[in-house]
Amino acid sequence: MATTTAAIWRDTERCYRAVTARDPRFDGQFIMAVRTTGIYCRPSCPALTPKAQNVRFYPTSAAAQANGYRACRRCLPDAVPGSPDWNIRADLAARAMRLISDGLVEREGVPGLAKRLGYSERQLGRVLTAELGAGPLALARAHRAHSARLLIEMSGLPLTDVAFAAGFSSVRQFNETIREVFATTPSQLRAASLRRGRRKGDEPGGAxxxxxxxxxxxxxxxxxxxxxxxxxxxxxxxxxxxxxxxxxxxxxxxxxxxxxxxxxxxxxxxxxxxxxxxxxxxxxxxxxxxxxxxxxxxADPEAVTRTLGADPALAPLVAEAPGIRLPGAVxxxxxxxxxxxxxxxxxxxxxxxxxxxxxxxxxxxxxxxxxxxxxxxxxxxxxxxxxxxxxxxxxxxDPHVGRDPAELRAELLAHSVDAPTADYVLMRVLGAPDILLTADVSVSHGVTALGIDLTESARGWQPWSSYAGMYLARAGKRA
Known part of the structure; x- marks a missing residue:
């Protein structure tokens, strides 16, 4: 149902080619850190491309921070789309990242995260460090730093209130993290954002x-x-x-x-x-x-297009509506x-x-x-x-975003939810990319209208069957 992908950040030659091309499609998929400057950047950073021997690649900002690098203030590497891996993959690291991004560690701590995922804290820390280059606390710290930067630059909150709103336990921890991650102070960040004309939100008092x-x-x-x-x-x-x-x-x-x-x-x-x-x-x-x-x-629309565009029946639909997305849920x-x-x-x-x-x-x-x-x-x-x-x-x-797809599906079926509805929930709640909703009337009409033999074609759509279903539904509604 879900699949794993090779970790792109381990392929240093491919990563360096993306950096040299300043290819924005790779923003959020890996982080480039420069040894000579101590700064980490997004792949499309407009700064002069460093020499290959001076760069290292990491899967997350947290991993770069844990190795002593600070964020580039020119390209803002946290202000990019998230890694598509967290939707494609159904392993522990991906499920943990979805919950960390939702702020679970700030609300329930690492014990709460481990409990939601069904692992011990030690197991969780070991897997995340191996897969993502940082443990749950470091990943949550990077997440807090990103939230804090948004609040500093986009709201009129006093900086003390920003610290606690972003999930920091103290103003001292907030100040230290901002200095370490952005090489500046919170007040300097706010002053710089005002000079750039960033819009400030409403002052405190109500929503x-x-x-x-x-x-x-x-x-x-x-x-x-x-x-x-x-x-x-x-x-x-x-x-x-x-x-x-x-x-x-x-x-x-x-x-x-x-x-x-x-x-x-x-x-x-x-x-x-x-x-x-x-x-x-x-x-x-x-x-x-x-x-x-x-x-x-x-999502990574290029990966979807490469696979689905190779199917002669779907190719015209893919060309007509490139970048189709799965409708998610809040x-x-x-x-x-x-x-x-x-x-x-x-x-x-x-x-x-x-x-x-x-x-x-x-x-x-x-x-x-x-x-x-x-x-x-x-x-x-x-x-x-x-x-x-x-x-x-x-x-x-408990149908939350950190669930294992197979376990959640079994749980739904055990509560008398029928299989088509269970699959629909997995696709929309978890963003599961490889579920074909054959029971959907529009999808069925699309299969008929395009003359597709699902037995033959569906194998070639993996791991993007959910996206194929969106194209089929579009064709079915026209039929």
Missing amino acids: TRLSLRLPFRAPFDAQGVLRYHASRAIPGVEAVTEDEGDITGYGRTLRLPHGGGAAWLAPRPDHVRCDLGLADLRDLSSAVTRVRRLLDLD DGPELLLRTLLGPAATTLAADLGDPVPPADPPLDPLTTLFPTPAQIADAGVDPQVKAIAAAIAHGSL
Whole structure:
């Protein structure tokens, strides 16, 4: 169902070729560290390319930091799409990275991370150090540094509040980390951002507004993934704006670990603009990670195109819509329960959903949080849905992004979720790239319209069968 890929950062010749070409497709897939300067960069850094003998390659920023390197302030190596490995792979390291990116270590510590993954802390540390060059604490520290930089540059929060909002346990730890990672102080970072004209968010007092640029690897079929979400939007929970048939904005409310929030996403040629409203700034990293998953912004479209474009039946569709994305989910329990409820989810959200505070445009149409599993379990819904909602509320069913796909599928089936729905949940919640939803009517129509023999063709689509399904569904809707 999921697959592993060779670690690109171990192939030094390939990495150096990417650096020499300043190829942005590799941003986020590995880190280049320069021995002579003590700085680490993204592959596409515009600075003079260092000599091959002076560079080292690492899988993560945390690994570079652990080896004494600091972040380049010219290319901002943390402000890139995430590694597509965390979606492609289903191993322990990838699942851990998804949870670390969601801020789990800040909320529950390394013991909580290990418990969610079903490993001891020692086992987890050993695997992450071997695979990613850093243990869970170092990976979480790099994640906190990235969150802190965003808050320093994009919000008007006092720096003391930034420290705790980013997950640091003390102002001293915050100051030391910023100096070590960025070779500057927090106040100097903020002053530099103001000189560059970075927009500051609202001052504290109520929900805080931030406007961010979310990078992606081109090409990006923004209209395709936005139309998918728009076709299933629940009023109040979600909202859509259009102009002459194109979706110009999509927003939705977010139920986050420390409170409610809302995000408005508007596609641009080289990024997605994300306007965030957060009740608690500690949820910044979780909110950003979840909306990135929602639009599959960390995908590697070139890899998908190489495989699917080689199939004569799919090649015209791939050429017509390059950069297709898998529609993700911001919350596993919500996605599962919405799927089981069907059209009743809209009525239930209106009746039971918690209100979010009024906001200014473009967030103002987003008024309601989708009900919690506990609220749905207490409602007058189908007995199977009620039982599954109760299981989620009690913790015996836990569809979170760090789950092993095979284990989660077995757990869903054990709770009487049918196989097609279980596969749909894996594809959307985990971003599983190799699931073909043959039970989907549009996919079936696409197979028929294109005259495809699935027995022969499907093997050639691996490990991107989920993306093939999106192309088939598009063909099926036209048929």
